[in-house]
Each structure stands twice: as C-alpha cells, then as structure tokens.
Amino acid sequence: MASEKVETIVAGNYLEMEREEEDSKSTSSKLSKLFWHGGSVYDAWFSCASNQVAQVLLTLPYSFSQLGMVSGIVFQLFYGVMGSWTAYLITALYVEYRTRKEREKVDFRNHVIQWFEVLDGLLGKHWRNLGLFFNCTFLLFGSVIQLIACASNIYYINDNLDKRTWTYIFGACCATTVFIPSFHNYRIWSFLGLIMTTYTAWYMTIASLIHGQVEEVTHSGPTKLVLYFTGATNILYTFGGHAVTVEIMHAMWKPQKFKMIYLIATLYVLTLTLPSASAVYWAFGDMLLTHSNALSLLPRTGFRDIAVILMLIHQFITFGFACTPLYFVWEKFVGVHETKSLLKRALVRLPVVVPIWFLAIIFPFFGPINSTVGSLLVSFTVYIIPALAHMVTFASAPARENAVERPPSMLGGWVGSYSINVFVVLWVLVVGFGLGGWASLLNFIHQIKTFGLFAKCYQCPHKA
Secondary structure, eight states: OHHHHHHHHHHHHHHHHHHHHHHHHTTSOHHHHHHTOOOSHHHHHHHHHHHHHGGGGGTHHHHHHHHOHHHHHHHHHHHHHHHHHHHHHHHHHHHHHHHHHHHTTOOOTTOOOOHHHHHHHHHOHHHHHHHHHHHHHHHHHHHHHHHHHHHHHHTTTOOSSOHHHHHHHHHHHHGGGGGOOSGGGGHHHHHHHHHHHHHHHHHHHHHHHHHOOOTTOOOOOOOOHHHHHHHHHHHHHHTOOGGGHHHHHHTSSSGGGGTTHHHHHHHHHHHHHHHHHHHHHHHHGGGGGGOOSGGGTSOOOHHHHHHHHHHHHHHHHHHHHHHHHHHHHHHHHHTOTTOOOHHHHHHHHHHHHHHHHHHHHHOOOTTHHHHHHIIIIIIIIIIIHHHHHHHHHTOSHHHHHTOSSOOOGGGTHHHHHHHHHHHHHHHIIIIIIIIHHHHHHHHHHHHHHHHOTTOSSTTOSSOO
C-alpha cells in the first residue's frame, strides 16, 4: 500500500507539471518552446552526452600517449561503465528524496533540487556539507577548464594574441551564461553541442588517418608510473560528467524516465572518444606528451579551423552547464532562487564568474589540470560519495523494502549493488584518488615549475 501511495503522488505531480506545460503552450510562441524550453527524454540525453565529452575530447590522445594504446582503450571502457553505474545511483537517490518530499506535499515547481539537498534530506547535514564542498569545487574548476580550453583552441586560429589575453576575452563572453535560467533552457544548445563534438571527433579521426604516421613515430607509453596514472585520472574525469545529473533530471517533465539515459549517452560518447584518441595517437605517438591539445598537431586546414570554432562554441555551452549549478547554490544562499525576475537573478550570479576567470589565468595548464581535478575532486564527487550514500541510505531492511528504485535483479539485487559499490569506493579511493592524485599533483607541480603561474602562453610554439 505504501508503494502504491507513493506512485500515485509522484504520478499526480508529474501530470500536474505536464498540464502546466500544456497550458503554457497557449500563451507563448511555439518557436520559443521549440528552441528554448525542453524537458523531454531526448533533451536529457543530449544534455548528458554533450556535457560528458566537451573539451576532454582534445586531451584524450594526450592520455593515450601516457597510458599506451591498450590501457587507454581499456580505461575508457572501464570508467565508462563505472560512471554509468554511479550516475544510476545518483538517479535512485534523487527519486527517493523527491518521492519522500512530495509525500510531505513539498512543491518543487519554483525550486531546483540539487545533489547536496538530496544528501541533506536522506542522510543529514554532514553529508550535505560534504557533497556541497566537493560538488561546488569540482564545478568551479570544471568551469575554469572550459575557459582554459577556449584560449588554447582559439590560439591555433589566431596567434596574434597570447593565450592569457584570449582567456580575458572568453571570460567576459562566458559571463553571459548568467542569463540562461536553468537546464530547461539548454535545449538548442545541447543539441548543437553534440553535433559540434561529433564533427570534431570524426575530423580528428579522419584527419589523423589521412595524415598518416609522422616520420620515425614512436609509441613508447607507458614509460613512467607518474604519466600512467595521470593519464588514467584524465579518463576518470572524462566519464565523471554527471556532477550535474540531479539538475538535468529535475529539468525533465518526467524525471523517473532518466534511468538509462546516462548509459546510452556514454555508449554514444565512446563512439567519439575511442576512434579519435586511437587515431591521433597512432599518427603522432610520443609527440603528444608535449602537446596536450590534439588540435595543435593536426595540419591547419579549413576543416581544422571549423573544428576549433565548433569546440569554442561548445566550450561556452559546457561552461554554462558547469556554472549553472553554482549559480543555483549562490542564488539560494543570497535568497533570490525562487524569484521570477531573470534580470535580478542574472545580476546576483555575476560574482560567481569572477573567481573562475581568475583561476583560469593563474593555472592555464590545458591537460594536466584535467587529471588533477579528476583525481582530487571527481573521484569523490561522482564516484565515492554516491556509492557510499547509496549504501548508507538503504542500510536498514525497512529502507530497502520501501525503496522507490530497487537495484536491477540482473546485477544481483541489493547484494550485487552493495558489492559493486564497495568495489567502486575501494578502486577509486586507491587508484583514482591515491595513485592518481600523487601522479597528477607531481605533473601539475612540474608544469608550474616549467611555465610558472600566470603563464602568458602555455605550450605555445614560440613562448611569448
């Protein structure tokens, strides 16, 4: 009876939201709805796939040069599966939290649920604080990485300005994301973003095969443990894009349909990352060890310039993806989250962009920063904390019996779920955070010693 009551309440809430959506169609233009306001399964899939691959597509060949071809492929497949599993755990915890709250008649139509609130509602304030710290710090540096990527990419089209100056310019451009209210409004951007990364991935693959192997090419990786685990954590970061899963789910008209979306998005992303990284590494080999942006090695053609421009636009989109949850947190802290004034919310959001801009200028290390963020932040944010939270939430027999979302029977039900969660926590803690953190920090410190803080032109052909 309890489960039937929950389903009725949840279904009723979604029906109410759908009716509200239908009513709104009569008061606003259909064109605006087509491009601006999305909450379907397809919107969520485009958001997940577009957000997951992003600029890391350009650094995966660099990771292959550190790992070697075989390890690079294996780690992509392994972390792709692991990332899909922990995204499923986040989904299950979101559904559990939202169902409990709706049973208490809480209305979320003017409030975006976030990961730290899920942890707070299910496990208490200590878990909330833990989730808030790691999630916000990861998204902060995720936004920083997008700015660094913008400057790194545009330099290969126009080197009249150094990368640091380009960072100033793109910081101002990305600040305009404060005007995008929520993930509901990323429909056209998510769709275009995935087209852009698809083009770039297949351009990299085809251009590398046409170019062929450079003279006396060598594929010596892996040669050092530091490089090996740095490359592995960059791939850990690649499939750790579900730090915004809760916000994407909440933007759906029927969040309970999210279950398999992340897995399907991951499978598509693998069709982009595996061929492109393998082909570029095959063509250029160890040269990638000193060229963390794969576009820097490919010959300048019209096709390459198109790829650069498309990735610039995509990085603007991904900056918005990473920053929007931070905007929400800041809005809630200031007390304007539920206001309907878009201008007021945009003005309140602006201070969030400033530290991101500043950090991108201090640490312009395209490639190495991905690995560092992956090992120290992604490891906890999207792997360890969700696995632990799922185990603790459903530790008692009553909690498991009344769970809204039960683990798949094909994976062994609750026993299988707990076994997988324990493995995820131990693996990521030891390999991702421990060995990966050690390797990434050493590599990051090496970049600081080599190029210095506030580097004017990181890894430029001619240092400004």
